[in-house]
Amino acid sequence: MGRNRGLHLQITIIGASSTILFLILLVPSLTGYAYAEEVKAGIWLVNVDRFDTSTGSYNVDFYIWFRWDASGESEKPINFEFANGRAVSIDIIRQSDGYYEARVRGTFIKKLDFTNYPFDEHTLTIEVEDKVKSIDDLIFVVDDKASGVDEGLSIPGWYMKSWSIGVGEHRYPDATYSRLVFSFTLARYTLSTVLKSILPIAVISTIALLTFFIAPKNFAQRIGIGVTTLLAGVAAHLNLTSQLPQIGYLTFADKIMIIAYSIFLHGLITTTLVIRALDKEKGEYANYINRRALELVPVMVGILATLLFLGLDVTIV
Secondary structure (H helix, E strand, C coil): CHHHHHHHHHHHHHHHHHHHHHHHHHHHHHHCCCCCEEEEEEEEEEEEEEEECCCCEEEEEEEEEEECCCCCCCCCCCCEEECCEEEEEEEEEEEECCEEEEEEEEEEECCCCCCCCCCCEEEEEEEEEECCCCCCCEEEEECCCCCEECCCCCECCEEEEEEEEEEEEEECCCCEEEEEEEEEEEEECHHHHHHHHHHHHHHHHHHHHHHHHCCCCCHHHHHHHHHHHHHHHHHHHHHHCCCCCCCCECCHHHHHHHHHHHHHHHHHHHHHHHHHHHHCCCHHHHHHHHHHHHHHHHHHHHHHHHHHHHHCCCECC
């Protein structure tokens, strides 16, 4: 009886051990990443130069490093490349067992969103992958404590709003690769943007509104102001959007200009109606037209602003 119990206990232990061994072997096969080598990586951004919004390209200067478990091997396990740009120069700072560091200068490209232009901000990236090893063989681990942005970094017309570093996966038809992504957000200075972009349009539109305070009989002066402000508005609009690529949607600046154009056109139409009334020697009717047209301005601007900024999504094909 004792022997049977002992035999049964042995069988139970062997069965449990087999189950545990089976799970140990099964879990890695299910995850697919258990045998992948972990490489700790980080980036220190030194400088950003020539940020060209018309092409979405930007030059960056940064340090990049990788740490791994050497285990007696002298060769680094990673042969990296940049997924969204190319390196102009790579200067190796230090290379030893388990560590590789280089200073990279390169040109990168990012698709930009100009919906809020000229109050736009753009998140630019440096994206790193291995040339050969998929996620089954290599996984990046973020070295976020050492990564960051140099305090002396200065970008004309922009300021560094925020930055982050993380690891993601990028799928290709044949395999999936681990991708290290260093992101930094550039934003325009609000005060300078208002003074250089919005204030000129506001001044031109205000001058256009002054035509409603000129007596209808002085229609020559009214026409002169209306045409001049229209031409000035077109020139300001072209200058404002000269740095943008060909895009298929309205920007914040475009919506402002549509409102401004409506004011210019409304003023010219009113002046035309006033001239017709004066030609028929209807002075009082001309004053009535001018007064009603002035009262219509805030209603027209309010309706357009509501449609453009709240309810109307215009895409240019």
